[in-house]
Amino acid sequence: MIKMKSHNFIEKTIASAASLVKESVFSEGTASKKGLMQGLDARFKVFSVLAFIICALFIKHTIVLLALYALCILLTLLSRVNLLFFLKRTLPFIPLFSVLIAIPAMFSFFTPGQAVWSMKAGGVSIAITRQGLHGAVLFIARVTASISFVILLSLTTHHFELLKCLRMFGVAQVFVMITGMCYRYIYLFAEIIENTFMAIKSRAGGVIRSSHGHKIVAWNMAMLWNRAYNLNEDVYNAMLSRGFSGEPVSIHRFRAKTADFLWIVFCCVVVVLFFALDAMLSGRCII
Amino acid sequence: MSENIFEIKNAEYVYTGGVSALAGISLEIKKGERVAFMGANGSGKSTLLSLLDGLIFPSKGTVNAFGRELSETALSDADFAKSFRSKTGFVFQNPEVQLFCPTVREDIAFGPLCMGLAVEETEKFTQGIANELGITELLDRPPHRLSIGEKKKVAIATALVMDPEVIIMDEPTAGLDPLTTRHIIDLLIKAGQAGKTVITATHDIHTVEETADIIYILGRDKKITASGTPQKILNNASILMENNLIHMHTHKHGESEQPHAHPHLHDHHSHGHPV
Numbered sequence: 001m002i003k004m005k006s007h008n009f010i011e012k013t014i015a016s017a018a019s020l021v022k023e024s025v026f027s028e029g030t031a032s033k034k035g036l037m038q039g040l041d042a043r044f045k046v047f048s049v050l051a052f053i054i055c056a057l058f059i060k061h062t063i064v065l066l067a068l069y070a071l072c073i074l075l076t077l078l079s080r081v082n083l084l085f086f087l088k089r090t091l092p093f094i095p096l097f098s099v100l101i102a103i104p105a106m107f108s109f110f111t112p113g114q115a116v117w118s119m120k121a122g123g124v125s126i127a128i129t130r131q132g133l134h135g136a137v138l139f140i141a142r143v144t145a146s147i148s149f150v151i152l153l154s155l156t157t158h159h160f161e162l163l164k165c166l167r168m169f170g171v172a173q174v175f176v177m178i179t180g181m182c183y184r185y186i187y188l189f190a191e192i193i194e195n196t197f198m199a200i201k202s203r204a205g206g207v208i209r210s211s212h213g214h215k216i217v218a219w220n221m222a223m224l225w226n227r228a229y230n231l232n233e234d235v236y237n238a239m240l241s242r243g244f245s246g247e248p249v250s251i252h253r254f255r256a257k258t259a260d261f262l263w264i265v266f267c268c269v270v271v272v273l274f275f276a277l278d279a280m281l282s283g284r285c286i287i
Numbered sequence: 288m289s290e291n292i293f294e295i296k297n298a299e300y301v302y303t304g305g306v307s308a309l310a311g312i313s314l315e316i317k318k319g320e321r322v323a324f325m326g327a328n329g330s331g332k333s334t335l336l337s338l339l340d341g342l343i344f345p346s347k348g349t350v351n352a353f354g355r356e357l358s359e360t361a362l363s364d365a366d367f368a369k370s371f372r373s374k375t376g377f378v379f380q381n382p383e384v385q386l387f388c389p390t391v392r393e394d395i396a397f398g399p400l401c402m403g404l405a406v407e408e409t410e411k412f413t414q415g416i417a418n419e420l421g422i423t424e425l426l427d428r429p430p431h432r433l434s435i436g437e438k439k440k441v442a443i444a445t446a447l448v449m450d451p452e453v454i455i456m457d458e459p460t461a462g463l464d465p466l467t468t469r470h471i472i473d474l475l476i477k478a479g480q481a482g483k484t485v486i487t488a489t490h491d492i493h494t495v496e497e498t499a500d501i502i503y504i505l506g507r508d509k510k511i512t513a514s515g516t517p518q519k520i521l522n523n524a525s526i527l528m529e530n531n532l533i534h535m536h537t538h539k540h541g542e543s544e545q546p547h548a549h550p551h552l553h554d555h556h557s558h559g560h561p562v
Contacts, residue, residue, distance in 0.1 A: 028432060160389030160429070180389045187431040188383060234384035237342045241379075242398035242445065243372035245365065249400035251393055251409055 030155040035079035037156035044260040046165045048267040049153045055271045056145040062134075064278045065141035071270065072148040079156050090144075090151045098143040102136035111135055159183055164252055177248040185231065189224060196220055290318045292453060292484050293339055297348035300334050308334040310509035311348070318452075321475075321485040323499035325492075325520075327531035330505040332488035333380060336457050339486060340377040373402050376446030380457040380488075382438035385445055386430035391422070394430065395444050402449060416448045420474075436467035443474065453484040460491050472497055492521060492532055504530055 031038060037045060052068065059065050076086045104110050106128045113131030120126070154162065163180050167173065200216055293316040300309040309331045316322050316339075324332045337343045338350050341357045350357045352371060362368045379385045388394040392413060399409040417423045420440050425433060433441060439459075447454065459475065460468040475498045479485050489495055495502060496517040504526060506512035513526050520526065527533040 028429065158389075158429075160393075163389070181387050184387055184389060184430060187429075191431075231384060234379070234381070235387050237337070238377075238379055238385045238387065239397075240342060241340055241372070241375075241377040243369060243401035244397075245368065245401065247401075249397060251396035251400060251406055251413070252390075253406065 028158070030079075030081050030085075031158045033080045033156075035081065035156065037075060037079040037152065039259065040263055041254050041256050041260040042157050042161035042165050043168055043254055044256065044264055045153055045157060046162070046168065048264065049149045051267055051271050052149045053146045055274050056142050056149075059142075059274060059278045060138070061278050061281045062138050062141050064274055064281065065138070065145050067277070068274060069141070069145045069148060072145060072152060076148075076152055079152070081152070081155055086148075086151065086155065089155070090148050093147050093151075094140065094144050097147065098140045102139050105139065106132040106136045108132065160252070164250075164254070173250065174248040177250065181235070185228075185235075188231075189228065192224065192227065193220070196223075291315045291351075292318050292320075292353060294351040295338070295348070296351075298335075298338060298345040298350055299347040300331070300338065300343065301346045307509055309338070309345075312505075312511060313348075314503060314511065314514075316484060316486065318484055319479075319482045321479045321498060321500045322487070323495045323502045323517075324486075324488045324505055325490065325495065325502055325530070325532060326505035327507065330507060330530070331509045332505055333457050335505070336377070336455050336486065336488050340375055340455055341371060342377075369402060372398075373449050374451050375453040375455060376449065376451035378439075378443050378446045378454070378456040378459060380461065382435070382442035383430075385442040386433075386438060389429055390426070391428055391430065391433070391441050391444075392426040394441060395426075395448050398445060398448055412448050416444045420444050420447075436463050439463060439467065439471065443471065451483075453486065454478050455486045457488045459487055459489065460494060461489075468494070490532060492527065496521065504532075506530060 052072075056065060056068055059068065073083070073086075076083060108115065108125075108127040108129050111129050111132030113129035115127035116130050116133060118125060118127035160180055160183070163176050163183070166176050166179075293314075295312050295314050298309055298312045299307070301307050312331075312335060324335055326332055334343070338345060338357070339352070341350075341352065341362050344350070344358055353374065355361055355367060357371075362371065386394050388397055395413045395416060396409045399412050400406070404412070413426070414423070417426055420443065422437065422440050422444060425437055425441060430438065430441070443456075443459075446456075454475070456475070459471050463471070472494050475485055475487070479498070485498065487495075487498055489498075499517055501514065502517055502520040503511050504513040504520065506529070512530070513520060513523065524533065
C-alpha cells in the first residue's frame with residue numbers, strides 16, 4: 001500500500017482550495033432547508049442583517065452585544081442550520097478581523113487608563129489597562145456579532161439571490177449578470193481542479209515531491225487559464241445563439257410576502273429595544 | 288418542391304493559425320428535412336453546425352439561411368438576427384457552455400427574454416418546455432447541481448423553449464446513459480414528426496437511422512465524402528470504416544457455454560443479440 005504524506009503542502013492546498021471554494025461560495029444545502037430565514041425574501045434579509053450590523057456598531061455595552069449574538073444563534077437554530085457547522089464557519093474569521101486591532105488596543109500605549117496587569121521590559125513599562133481590555137472585548141464582540149449575521153445571511157440565501165440584491169444598491173444589471181456567470185463557472189473550475197488532482201494522484205502514486213509539485217501546480221494554473229479562455233468563447237457563442245445582443249436580461253423577480261413585512265417590523269422593534277437597553281445601561285433613557 | 292432552409296455553397300473555414308476545418312462544402316437542407324452529419328473526430332462537424340447557426344462565418348463560400356446570406360453584416364441587422372435566432376435552436380455538445388445562468392429557470396428564460404418576450408410570457412414558455420421535457424423539479428436548481436443527463440435535457444430546453452423551426456444538435460447523445468439517450472432520440476423523432484428541420488452531428492450509428500432521413504459523411508479531407516439515406520450509408524461498411532464510425536473487433540456472443548470470438552462489423556451483424 002502506498003504511504004501518503006499527510007503533510008504534503010501541494011496536496012492539501014489543491015484539495016482544500018477547491019473544496020473551500022465549493023463550500024464557501026455555494027451554501028445550497030443550508031439555503032434549501034425549510035427554516036425561518038430561508039423562507040424570507042432575500043432583500044428583506046439583507047436589509048435586516050444590515051440593521052443588525054449597524055446596531056452592533058453603535059452599541060457600547062458588551063452584554064448587549066452578547067444579547068445580539070444570542071439572537072443570531074437563535075435565528076440560526078430556527079433556520080435549521082447546524083450550530084456546530086455555523087460556529088465552524090464563523091469563528092475562524094473573528095481573529096482574522098479583530099485580533100490585530102484588539103490586542104494592541106489593550107495596552108497602555110494606545111489606551112491609557114487603570115492598569116490591570118503590568119511588567120517592565122528593558123526599562124519600559126508595559127501595561128494592559130482596564131479601559132483597553134474593555135475596548136478590545138467590545139471590539140471582538142462587535143466583530144463576532146457582525147460576522148455571525150453575515151454568515152447566517154450567506155448560509156440561508158442562495159448565492160444568486162444575494163447577487164440580485166446588489167441591484168438594490170444600484171449595481172448595474174450587466175455587472176450582476178457577469179458576476180452570476182463567474183460564480184457559476186467557479187464551481188466548474190473547482191471541480192476540474194479536484195479531478196485533475198485525482199488524476200495526478202492516480203498516476204503519481206500518492207507521493208508528490210515538493211519541487212515536482214510546484215511544477216504540477218504551475219502547469220495546472222496554465223491549463224486552467226487556457227480552459228477558461230476557451231470556455232469564455234464557447235459561452236459567448238451559446239449566448240449569441242439564444243439571441244443575446246448585449247442587453248442583460250433576467251427573469252428573477254422578488255416577491256414580498258406578509259411574512260417579509262412582519263419580519264422587518266420585528267427587526268426594527270428588536271433594534272430599537274437593543275439601543276434602548278444600551279442607553280439604559282449607560283444611564284440614559286431614550287424611551 | 289420543398290423550400291430550402293439552408294444553402295451552403297463551397298464553404299470553407301480556416302481557424303486562426305491556418306488550421307482548415309472545412310474545405311469546400313456544398314449542400315442544401317430543406318424545410319422539415321432530418322439531416323445528420325457523421326465523421327471522425329476533427330472532421331469539421333461541429334464547425335459546420337456553428338456555420339449553420341451563424342456563430343462563425345465561412346472563410347470562403349456562402350451559407351444562406353431562410354433566403355438570406357448568413358454574415359456578420361446580416362446578423363447585425365437586429366430584425367433579421369431576432370428572426371433567425373427565434374427560428375433556430377442550437378444545442379452544444381458540452382452542456383456546461385450552454386448553462387451559464389445561476390438557475391435552470393433563468394437559463395431557459397434567457398432566450399425568450401433576449402427575444403424581447405415579456406416576463407409573464409417567458410415564464411409560461413419556461414414552464415411549458417419544462418413540463419414537456421419532465422424537468423420541472425430542476426427549475427430552481429443551479430446548473431452545477433445537475434447530472435450530465437439533466438444538464439443535457441436542460442440545454443435542450445434552452446434551445447427549444449421558443450419552439451424553433453430548426454433544431455441543431457451537436458452530439459446529442461454523447462456520454463449519456465441509455466435511458467436519457469432514448470429520451471433525446473424520442474424528442475428528435477417527435478420534432479421531425481412535427482415538421483421541424485432537425486440537424487444533428489453524431490457518431491452514433493445505432494440511433495442515426497431513427498433521427499435522420501439523409502446522412503452526410505465528412506471525411507478527413509474536410510469535405511463531404513458520401514451522402515445518402517441511412518440505409519445506403521449504414522450498409523456501406525468501407526465508408527464507415529474509413530471514417531472511424533465502425534471498427535473490427537472480437538467479442539463474446541450471447542450466453543453460450545463455449546464463447547467464441549470472431550471479427551465482425553459492430554453495427555450490422557445478425558447473431559441474435561438481444562436488442
